[in-house]
Amino acid sequence: MTExxxxxxxxxxxxxxxxxxxxxxxxxxxxxxTGTLIGCDTSNCGACTVSLNGQxxxxxxxxxxxxxxxxxxxIEGLARDGTLxxxxxAFRECHGLQCGYCTPGMIMAAVDLxxxxxxxxxxEVREGIEGNLCRCTGYQNIVRAVQSAAKTMKPGAAQPxxxxxxxxxxxx
Amino acid sequence: xxxxxxPTTEIGRARVRKExxxxxxxxxxYTDSITPSGTVHIAVVRSTIAxxxxxxxxxxxxxxxxxxxxxxTAADLGAEEVGLPCAWPITPDQKAPQRPxxxxxxxxxxxxxxxxxxxxxxxxxxxxVELVDVDYEPLDPVLDMEAAAQxxxxxxxxxxxxxxxxxxxxxxxxxxxxxDVSEAIKAAEADDDQIVVRRRFRQQRLIPAFMEPRxxxxxxxxxxxxxxxxxxxxxxxxxxxxxxxxxxxxKLRVIAPDVGGGFGGKxxxxxxxxxxxxxxxxxxxxxxWTETRSECMLTAHHGRDQIxxxxxxxxxxxxxxxxxxxxxxxxGAYLGLVxxxxxxxxxxxxxxxxxxPALRFTxxxxxxxxxxxxAYRGAGRPEATFAIERMMDxxxxxLGRDPVELRExxxxxxxxxxxxTVVGLTYDTGNYEQATQRAMELFDYAGLRREQEERRRSGxxxxxxxxxxxxxxxCGLAPSRVLGSLDYGAGGWEAANVRMLATGxxxxxxxASAHGQGHETxxxxxxxxxxxxxxxxxxxxxxxxxxxPKGLDTYGSRSLVVGGIAxxxxxxxxxxxxxxxxxxxxxxxxxxxxxANGQFTVRGTDKGKAIQEIAFAAFMAHDYPEGMEPSxxxxxxxxxxxxxxxxxxxxxxxxxxxxxxxxxxRRYVCVDDIGNVINPLIVEGQVHGxxxxxxxxxxxxxxxxxxxxxxxxxxxxxxxxxxxxDLPSFTTETxxxxxxxxxxxxxxxxxxxxxxSTPAIVNGxxxxxxxxxxxxxxxxxTSQRVWRALQVAKGHQAQQTPSDTHSPGAGLGSIxxxxxxxxxx
Numbered sequence: 001m002t003e004x005x006x007x008x009x010x011x012x013x014x015x016x017x018x019x020x021x022x023x024x025x026x027x028x029x030x031x032x033x034t035g036t037l038i039g040c041d042t043s044n045c046g047a048c049t050v051s052l053n054g055q056x057x058x059x060x061x062x063x064x065x066x067x068x069x070x071x072x073x074x075i076e077g078l079a080r081d082g083t084l085x086x087x088x089x090a091f092r093e094c095h096g097l098q099c100g101y102c103t104p105g106m107i108m109a110a111v112d113l114x115x116x117x118x119x120x121x122x123x124e125v126r127e128g129i130e131g132n133l134c135r136c137t138g139y140q141n142i143v144r145a146v147q148s149a150a151k152t153m154k155p156g157a158a159q160p161x162x163x164x165x166x167x168x169x170x171x172x
Numbered sequence: 173x174x175x176x177x178x179p180t181t182e183i184g185r186a187r188v189r190k191e192x193x194x195x196x197x198x199x200x201x202y203t204d205s206i207t208p209s210g211t212v213h214i215a216v217v218r219s220t221i222a223x224x225x226x227x228x229x230x231x232x233x234x235x236x237x238x239x240x241x242x243x244x245t246a247a248d249l250g251a252e253e254v255g256l257p258c259a260w261p262i263t264p265d266q267k268a269p270q271r272p273x274x275x276x277x278x279x280x281x282x283x284x285x286x287x288x289x290x291x292x293x294x295x296x297x298x299x300x301v302e303l304v305d306v307d308y309e310p311l312d313p314v315l316d317m318e319a320a321a322q323x324x325x326x327x328x329x330x331x332x333x334x335x336x337x338x339x340x341x342x343x344x345x346x347x348x349x350x351x352d353v354s355e356a357i358k359a360a361e362a363d364d365d366q367i368v369v370r371r372r373f374r375q376q377r378l379i380p381a382f383m384e385p386r387x388x389x390x391x392x393x394x395x396x397x398x399x400x401x402x403x404x405x406x407x408x409x410x411x412x413x414x415x416x417x418x419x420x421x422x423k424l425r426v427i428a429p430d431v432g433g434g435f436g437g438k439x440x441x442x443x444x445x446x447x448x449x450x451x452x453x454x455x456x457x458x459x460x461w462t463e464t465r466s467e468c469m470l471t472a473h474h475g476r477d478q479i480x481x482x483x484x485x486x487x488x489x490x491x492x493x494x495x496x497x498x499x500x501x502x503x504g505a506y507l508g509l510v511x512x513x514x515x516x517x518x519x520x521x522x523x524x525x526x527x528x529p530a531l532r533f534t535x536x537x538x539x540x541x542x543x544x545x546x547a548y549r550g551a552g553r554p555e556a557t558f559a560i561e562r563m564m565d566x567x568x569x570x571l572g573r574d575p576v577e578l579r580e581x582x583x584x585x586x587x588x589x590x591x592x593t594v595v596g597l598t599y600d601t602g603n604y605e606q607a608t609q610r611a612m613e614l615f616d617y618a619g620l621r622r623e624q625e626e627r628r629r630s631g632x633x634x635x636x637x638x639x640x641x642x643x644x645x646x647c648g649l650a651p652s653r654v655l656g657s658l659d660y661g662a663g664g665w666e667a668a669n670v671r672m673l674a675t676g677x678x679x680x681x682x683x684a685s686a687h688g689q690g691h692e693t694x695x696x697x698x699x700x701x702x703x704x705x706x707x708x709x710x711x712x713x714x715x716x717x718x719x720x721p722k723g724l725d726t727y728g729s730r731s732l733v734v735g736g737i738a739x740x741x742x743x744x745x746x747x748x749x750x751x752x753x754x755x756x757x758x759x760x761x762x763x764x765x766x767x768a769n770g771q772f773t774v775r776g777t778d779k780g781k782a783i784q785e786i787a788f789a790a791f792m793a794h795d796y797p798e799g800m801e802p803s804x805x806x807x808x809x810x811x812x813x814x815x816x817x818x819x820x821x822x823x824x825x826x827x828x829x830x831x832x833x834x835x836x837x838r839r840y841v842c843v844d845d846i847g848n849v850i851n852p853l854i855v856e857g858q859v860h861g862x863x864x865x866x867x868x869x870x871x872x873x874x875x876x877x878x879x880x881x882x883x884x885x886x887x888x889x890x891x892x893x894x895x896x897x898d899l900p901s902f903t904t905e906t907x908x909x910x911x912x913x914x915x916x917x918x919x920x921x922x923x924x925x926x927x928x929s930t931p932a933i934v935n936g937x938x939x940x941x942x943x944x945x946x947x948x949x950x951x952x953x954t955s956q957r958v959w960r961a962l963q964v965a966k967g968h969q970a971q972q973t974p975s976d977t978h979s980p981g982a983g984l985g986s987i988x989x990x991x992x993x994x995x996x997x
Binding site (some may be wrong): 018028039040045047079089101104107122126131132133134135139143 | 188189192193199200430671689853854887899902925
C-alpha cells in the first residue's frame, strides 16, 4: 500500500492504495465518485476523462499514486455553487447526450479543448474530441454543444459567472 | 431538421431533456455504481478456445488466493441442467441446444464461461481467474456458416444432428398475398424483354458496442431478490429469470437504473445475470458482476452476419416481376433470446417501398463456433433494406437507368395508400415522392451528378459517387396476434399507469424502459398536453418492476408507438373519471362538461374547475359521486392493430481516392417521414446516432475471427467505432404523413437512420468506381478493400487477406498487417 494525498473536487483526501490501482478506480471505488465512468480497458473510449492539474487525462491510464499531490476535477465538481459550467449547459441545450455514459468524459475533454482553443472550428472540435467515443449521438450535437459553449465562454459574453470559468486549460 | 415557429402545444416542441441534468453533473446511477454493503464480486473464467472438450478444471490455486470466497463450476452450483431461454422458436422443429450458464464439459465459442470466481473485490476475482487451470482438448471449430449448413459438415452440437437450426420460408404464392416467384423468374429467363439479376451480398458481423459495459447486482437480503441490471428489458428479465431458475416471479424485483445504451445489445438474458442470482441465493450476500470491455466484445451478442443470395426478375422497362431471397444467418454457438427471429423480422421488408407481384424468402439459421447473434439496431430490417436497395442500384446499372427514376417507377405512389404489400402487410401512410423530392433539393442531386460527370471526364484521381437509399421499416413492435402467428414467445402490448397526486402533480409509469432515448421528456410532453398540466409537473417512472410492474420494455422502435399510446389511453381514462367528479362538484350534467387545457367547464357558463382541483377533491373524498371510487388513477394496456411504417430518402456523396482507395463521406442528406413528431430535438438526435451506426457498418466495423475461431478485434483499439473525426455533419429533415394506426399519428424513429444509411453509403462508393470496372466491394468498404477492387478491375492481382481490419485503425484506412507496404503482386 502506498499513501496518496489528492484534492478531488475541492476536498482533500489521504488514502493508502494498492500501487496498481488506477485513478479511475480510486475515484469510483475509494471516494465513491461514481460520476466518472469506465467504458473500456484500453484507454480508447475516454468515458473516464477527468482534469488532473488542469489538463484532461483518461483516469484509467493514470495510477492513483501518480495523482499524489495533484488537484483533480471530475464531472461532479465542474458546476460551481449550483451553476452549471457553460459546457455542461451547452450539452443540455444542444442535446449533446443520449444515454449519458460518454458524457462526463466528453464534457471534461471539451472543457480542456476550449481551454487550449477558445474558438475552434467544427473540424478542430471533431479532432479535439477524437479520443472520446460516443455510440448514441453521431457526434453532431456534441460538436454543436462545444462550439456553442465556446461562444458563451468568449470574453465579454454575458452568461457564465466567475466561478464557472473553465477549470482546465492547457496545464498550470 | 425543419425549423418552424415553436408550437403552442407541448407536442412538437424541441424541449431540452429532463434526463440531462443528472447525467451532465455526474449524478447518474448506472448499475456498476450500485454497491450494497457487503457486496461480493464475481469474475468469469472464459474459454480461450472456440471449440473444445474440457478434460479438467483445477480450481485449487484460485481458491487459496487472498479474498476469494469460492470458485464454482456449473456442477458446483447444481446448474448443469439450467438453459438460458430462447423465446422465438421460428419453426416447430427448430433445433435449440441447451445454452448453459457455465460450460458443461465442452465449450462452443471463444469467451464462453467455464467457471466463476467470487471474491471480496472485482480485482481479487479477476486475479484469481488467472489461477484457474482449465485443460482443454481442442476440436476443429466450425466457422463458415455456408459450409456448416451443408450435409456432412462438422457439427457444432453433434446431438442435434445438423448445424441448421431452422429453415423459415415465406412464399407469397403459398400465402395468397402474391404470385409465384419461381414462375416469375422462369418467365423472365425465357423472355427477351426481361432480365434476371443475381447477386450475393454479405452482411458482416457487427458488435453493438454500447458504451456502458454490462453489469448486474443481485441483492438477496430482503424478502424479494432485487436485481439491478444494465438491461433494456427489466420486465422480460424478471419473467425469464423465473423461467430459467424457477424463482417465483413475485419474489423478483428487477431494476434497470440508468442504462448506458443498448441498441438491441442489452435485450438478452445473460448467463452472468443468472450466475449472480444463483450465487446471491447460495451466499446470502449481494453479488455483483461488471464485465470488462473485452469480455463485452467477446461475449455480448453480436449482430447481422448473413449471406444473402438474391434473384430479381425485372422487365426491361424497369418493372420488378419477382424477388427471390435466400439467406444464411449465423446464429453463433447458441440461440439468443430472440436471435432466431431477427432475420425473420427482415422477411417482411425485402419488398420495401416497392410494388412487387411475387416474393419468396427462405432463411436458414446456422450454428457456428462463434459468439451468438441477436438483435442489433434494426434487427433484420437493416439487412433486408441493404439487400433491396443495393439490388435497385444493380438493376439500374443493368438497365442503364437513373437509380432514383427506377425506384420511383416501382414504388407505391402516395395516392395508393393504404397499400397491401406482397408479404401481407398493410402500409397505412407514406409519401415517397415528397421525401425524395425534398431530399434531392437539399442534396443538389442534379449538381452533384454534373460534378460526377466532370470528374469522370477529366480522370480526376478523386472520383465522386452518389448513394441512394429509399427505405421503409416496420416499427412499433408489435401487434400481439401477429407475433403469435410468428410463434414469438410473448405479446407486443405495452402498459401505462397515470396517477394524479393530491397536490396536482402527475406520476406516470410506463413499461417501456429507456436507455438513452429521452422517454422522460417525450412522455411528459404527451401527458402535459393530454391533461393540460405543466411539463414539469409530470414525472415519468420506469425501469423498475415494482414501480412500473407491467411492461414489455424497449426495442423495435416501440416505446412511443406502443408505450406512448398506452399513456395516452390511461390519460383519457383519468379525464373520464375526473369529468364525473367535475360534473358532481359543478352540479351539472356530465354531458355538459367540457375539458380543455386542464380545465373542466360547464358548457355555456364560466363555471369550471382545474384538473388539479378535481384531483384534490378525489384525494379528500369528502364529496364525490355515488357509484365511483374516489380516485382518478388509471391503467391502460395498448396492443397495436398494425405496425407503423416510417420511411425516408437518404442520399450521400462519396469521394473515393482511386490512387489510395480512401473513401470520404462528403455529404449526407436525409428526409425521413416518421409521422407526427413529439420532440424534434430528440428526433434529430435519434437520426444522427442511427446514421452513425449504419454508416459505421458500411465503412468501418466488422467482428473478425481468425481461422481458429478467435475474435481478433475484441477491444476498442481494433474494433473501430467511428470517432467524431470520422464523420461529417448530416443534413436531416422530416416530412410527415401521420400514421393512421395510432391516435398520435406517430411512426417511430429509433432505428431509421441505421436501417437506411448502410446501403446508401455502399451504393455511393460503388457509384464512384463502377465506371472503372468495379462491381462489388464487401463491407466495411475500407481503403484496402476499395484499393484492391480497383487493382483487380485494372487487371492487377491484389493479395487477399482473410481479415483486413484486425490491426489498430485498419478499418479506418490503416495498413494491412499481411501486406504492410501495400505491394501489388
